[in-house]
Amino acid sequence: MTTQELVASGLQLPVMEAFYTIQGEGRFTGTPAYFIRLGGCDVGCVWCDVKESWEAGKWPILAIEEIVEEAVKYPGRLVVITGGEPLMYDLDPLTRLLKENGFTTNIETSGAHPFSGDFDWVCFSPKKFKKPHPSIYSEADELKVVIFHQSDFKFAEEHAALVNKSCELRLQPEWSKAEKFTSEIINYVKNHPTWNISLQTHKFMDIP
Numbered sequence: 001m002t003t004q005e006l007v008a009s010g011l012q013l014p015v016m017e018a019f020y021t022i023q024g025e026g027r028f029t030g031t032p033a034y035f036i037r038l039g040g041c042d043v044g045c046v047w048c049d050v051k052e053s054w055e056a057g058k059w060p061i062l063a064i065e066e067i068v069e070e071a072v073k074y075p076g077r078l079v080v081i082t083g084g085e086p087l088m089y090d091l092d093p094l095t096r097l098l099k100e101n102g103f104t105t106n107i108e109t110s111g112a113h114p115f116s117g118d119f120d121w122v123c124f125s126p127k128k129f130k131k132p133h134p135s136i137y138s139e140a141d142e143l144k145v146v147i148f149h150q151s152d153f154k155f156a157e158e159h160a161a162l163v164n165k166s167c168e169l170r171l172q173p174e175w176s177k178a179e180k181f182t183s184e185i186i187n188y189v190k191n192h193p194t195w196n197i198s199l200q201t202h203k204f205m206d207i208p
């Protein structure tokens with residue numbers, strides 16, 4: 001198979017970086033986790049905090065065996081697959097291998113591409129910049145909407161109406177606008193208690 005075919009089948013993937021840290025956001029905030037950041041994203045969020053990830057061709061292509069061989073070196077058994085947009089790739093082979101090696105698998109995704117992979121927790125963060133693929137709505141365990149503009153509260157409610165009833169609902173201030181929006185988010189959550197707040201706590205702790 002050519003490299004292109006191996007990537008298309010999910011047996012090799014472009015990896016921007018992989019690091020052992022503390023999950024900073026969402027349901028598993030505070031939990032040690034090994035992050036695998038795949039290269040490539042076509043969503044184009046103006047406020048994205050990892051724009052350098054967007055161009056897939058910049059990053060080394062690794063076999064999934066090499067990715068997992070590195071992950072097992074750390075004591076934690078929670079893996080978070082992020083990016084870039086990880087659902088640009090078929091994540092079935094990587095997640096299968098991670099599970100065979102005893103990992104719990106989480107994903108951070110905009111849902112802009114068809115769902116794949118075997119995940120214990122799916123954090124869905126929809127974006128106005130590219131419509132989510134319909135396959136994500138039934139898979140989402142957590143809806144995490146970034147608040148950058150007043151209109152994002154309405155966008156959040158529109159997506160909350162589309163996910164499962166059991167899906168946890170969170171609002172996360174966009175980092176550069178946090179000063180402006182955190183107090184609004186606090187008021188919103190107090191008045192709409194089905195929602196709660198997610199902060200990018202790793203940025204406060206100054207860790208990756």
Ligand SMILES: C[S@@+](CC[C@H](N)C(=O)[O-])C[C@H]1O[C@@H](n2cnc3c(N)ncnc32)[C@H](O)[C@@H]1O
Pocket residue numbers: 041047048049050082083084085086108109110111124125144146172173174175176200
């Ligand atoms: C960098 S993205 C990668 C995964 C996927 N592409 C996504 O957007 O969900 C990881 C998480 O960071 C959030 N995020 C990115 N830039 C942010 C920023 N400037 N402020 C707050 N959250 C941000 C995203 O919404 C997403 O929940």
Ligand SMILES: Nc1nc2[nH]cc(C(=O)O)c2c(=O)[nH]1
Pocket residue numbers: 021022023024025035082083108202207208
């Ligand atoms: N510590 C830490 N937690 C995170 N949660 C989601 C992240 C991401 O970029 O997907 C992230 C990240 O980059 N670092």
Ligand code: SF4
Pocket residue numbers: 041042043044045048049050051053083084085110127
């Ligand atoms: S979808 Fe995620 S990685 Fe892509 S631009 Fe938006 S925040 Fe960045």
Ligand SMILES: [Mg+2]
Pocket residue numbers: 049050
């Ligand atoms: Mg991040």
